[in-house]
Amino acid sequence: MNLFAEIRALVIAALDEMVAGGQLPGGLDFAAVAVEPPRDKGHGDMATNAAMVLAKPAGQKPRDIAEALAARLVADGRIVAANVAGPGFINLVLAPDVWTGLVAGVLADPGYGRSSMGAGQKVNVEYVSANPTGPLHVGHTRGAVFGDALAALLEYAGYDVTREYYINDGGAQVDVLARSAYERYREALGHMPAIEEGLYPGDYLVPVGQALADEVGDKWLDQPEAVWLDQVRDFAIDKMMEMIRDDLKALGVEMDVFYSEKSLYGTGQIEAAIDNLRGKGLIYRGTLEPPKGKMPEDWEPREQTLFKSTEYGDDVDRPIMKSDGSWTYFAPDIAYHFDKVSRGYDQLIDVFGADHGGYVKRMKAAVAALGSNRVGMDIKLTQLVKLYKNGEPFKMSKRAGNFVTLRDVVDQVGPDVTRFVMLTRKNDAPLDFDFDKVLEQSRENPVFYVQYASARIHSVLRKAAAAGLPTEGTPRLEDEAELEVARKLAEWPRLVEIAARTHEPHRVAFYLYELASDFHALWNKGNEAPGLRFVQEGDTEATSAKIPLARAVSVVLSSGLGILGVTPAEEMR
């Protein structure tokens, strides 16, 4: 059930009739015809721009088309009034039983709002992908929540989604991890660790060193690096990934695929990906110009193997092989994305931190080249999270390696609050996260406000059941505040499609806040006007007519919160 789509279909049908009747020329494209909520509620329930977008191609005045179209629309039983306004808008007022039908429709379909726009297309969403060198921090948390909500949103909109994490376990940074863990291993055996500049100082490696000591004893003590590096590295990576998986689980994030960078080496996959590009004439040996205005101190021209990413919109070509003949980090990235393309995805989405904005163009170029422009590629950047405590900037310990982790956040405020708050800003806007304010119980806290609406509805249902009153029935809407809630419910399927199309799950969070707000307004009105309360004491008929609207709100709140990965509250504590 999608009321906007139904009314749009009605408008299109009316336009077809006008074409058949000679009032409009044939061959018009109706794609731009939209039926939307009006900007001003006073204008009616819905508005269409049909007359304006067709005026030019039809060679007629918008007002003329609007008048003729409006006359046809009011002939339908669902339309009470169709008024031409402004430059050629048609404002529609819908019949009361359309709105009660909507409420009944929501209750009849637990999947109300699901869309088939994705048509089963395969989409791969890659997110988090943090280096396995330490715990996830707040920045990763935002990426994790965003990616997870986006994945759920796309599934809801009918896409076949894979959630994926790329483990950077093939570069130099995991050797640093190994050396850092080795020092903790020595420490566990009673030696002073030498945490030199450039090693990871965090004490999260202490238990790793201890576990290592427990497992292998002192056999690597005072041994040269060549003896232990590979094994310590693998051991440490395993421990780090175990910790990362646990952290993600605490946040409610479950990946479908963990893809190892290391698994690409020695299998010919990197070579195959590069060969694919070479076959397209996109690989060559050359020397890059130094960046203008900011000359690196040790710059000297070097001939490297380059990918001609400028062919696909990048600013400069990018090196894939160092001057010593080894791969740059970009080469396995290309191979990894080649693998994703080869797995048959129609669309790839990467979620990066904003500090990786510089890689967007080259990754898009690589995918465009590898997928011959057939595979869609979108890269979403998540901006910084600034932490506060009771309004004051949260000072992180100066001690190196000690930062606020995902686990710190989830332990303090819980996964539901963490997730919702992370989605109260557009992904590319910086986010303030105040440990105290997110737990505040007031209207200015959207998490609370939405949960409170959910809790009130459950409270109503409990109360009705306890009083022996019905908790369902045939809806009847009379008051303006009730219609307002119904109108907001009608927007849900439309919102899902917009949010899915733009890859912006925050729209769901904002919508839920608006829906909760409309619901609370109706509730508050019930304080003054007892006739508007959902539970009408001693009146079975009235209660059965009021309660469906509350249930319908609950259905949409649950669906929306479900997309965000938040549990709907049944009571506030």
Add this chain to the structure above:
RNA sequence: GCACCCGUAGCUCAGCUGGAUAGAGCGCUGCCCUCCGAAGGCAGAGGCCAGGGGUUCGAAUCCCUUCGGGUGCGCCA
């Protein structure tokens, strides 16, 4: 120097493939409530959508440009 993101009410931010008189919360002003349908409610003031130019019947939205803020910029990932 170049690229990308951002610039909307005093503050923090929404704003739909371009639509009507640009919205919300906070703060401010006024009124109401102190009720477990509780963790306040209602109303009001407040805007050159950073500036300029362009496309369009129509621009906060698209294009160009200036200014201001952030991020990134070969052999690190």
